[in-house]
Amino acid sequence: MAENLEEPARVDSIEPPAGLSADALDLFEDVTDEQGDRLTASQFASLVQACRLITLADRAEEQIGDRWIIDGYRGQPIANPLISDARMVRASAVQALKSAGLDSRAGSASAAGAALVGHRWRRR
Secondary structure: OOOOOOOOOOOOOOOOOOOOOHHHHHHHHHHHHHHHHHOOHHHHHHHHHHHHHHHHHHHHHHHHOOOOEEEOOOOOEEEOHHHHHHHHHHHHHHHHHHHOOOOOOOOOHHHHHHHHHHHHHOOO
16 A cells, blocks of 8 residues: 655745734744744744734733833832733743744843844834
């Protein structure tokens, strides 16, 4: 019985998940343009997760706006809790990219962070 060992058809483009922020979409497109035909399923899943995390952080930052200091439950001024949440979510996105090997410069967490910052601010 002969097996069909033909190579699968190449995909010209990989569609991003719906609802990504502009920064997350930039990252998705950069990675898929550079490595699209070499992405494994787990790398693709990590990329999607990182993009969703970046979108979450972007939305948190939109909500923060210029409200860096807010009133605490006793009326005292406190740092907006969304600031640390956004920072933590971005760190998780960097870790997802780094663990999947999607950033060739990601020799360390700081290198991966620098790459993410570069993606974030490139168009501004």
